[in-house]
Amino acid sequence: MLDSPARRQFGRIAALPDARIDLAEAALWIAAEEYPGLDVASYLARLADLASAAGERIRGASSLRERVLRLNDFVFRESGFAGNRDDYYDARNSFLNDVLERRKGIPITLAIVVLWIAERLGLPARGVGFPGHFLVRFDGEEEVLVDPFAGAVVTRAECEARLRTAAGAEVPFDPQLLDPTPARQILARVLRNLKQIWLANEDWPRALACAERILMLAPDAPLELRDRGLLFARLECFAAAEADLKRFLALAPEDAGADAVRAQLVALARSAPRLH
DSSP: OOOOHHHHHHHHHHTSOGGGOOHHHHHHHHHHHHSTTOOHHHHHHHHHHHHHHHHHHHTTOOSHHHHHHHHHIIIIIISOOEEOOSOTTOGGGGOHHHHHHHSEEOHHHHHHHHHHHHHHTTOOEEEEOOTTSOEEEEESSSEEEEETTTTEEEOHHHHHHHHHHHHOTTSOOOGGGGSOOOHHHHHHHHHHHHHHHHHHTTOHHHHHHHHHHHHHHSTTOHHHHHHHHHHHHHTTOHHHHHHHHHHHHHHOTTSTTHHHHHHHHHHHHHHSOOOO
């Protein structure tokens, strides 16, 4: 496992109770592995300035919906944050420092901006890991859902329609899909997005770094143990690969990919160098 200031700081946050995790700080420490020496405090100060300005804009709003609409207008119109429709899979969309600099991101990183500001303003906001598209949910006298990629309020009916479009008309809508997502899972989703980008580019060391940090958040996540093991194998770290793949099988022996992992372990046993 990499030992760097950024990794140690991320590990410190990953060890906290979920309610004490600062999403923006953790996301910036994720970025700091890509940008060594990143001044995390300065980016948190930028967010604080945004929150202060947003507070002025929502002052006097008479309802939660009106406060959310004003917050949206500040973040997505006045401040210029927007979903990066031109290059959705640009890794910079997942690094919060780049999102703050470029004002472009993907749903989950834009949601982190909104969530951090909302928390500082005392607004009851939670992230929602809706399939395919991360949302922000405000709960008060009424529920207000925000699609940060579009910078707009959406209804439950619109969420149902999106699910049918993405998964098929026969898939029933489960209201639990709009339940709040814990901070630890939000960070894991940021890292999984990055991991998929690095895997697509066959950048095994960067993909491994993502898998390692996900496992700091969820040490016994079977699929992450499998992925880390396979990445270790690609990088010829055979003992580490074997340990992770065996742990995966112990935790998920009936998983659909278990047989392939067993075959991989046999192949590792044949290819791993022997000491004499």
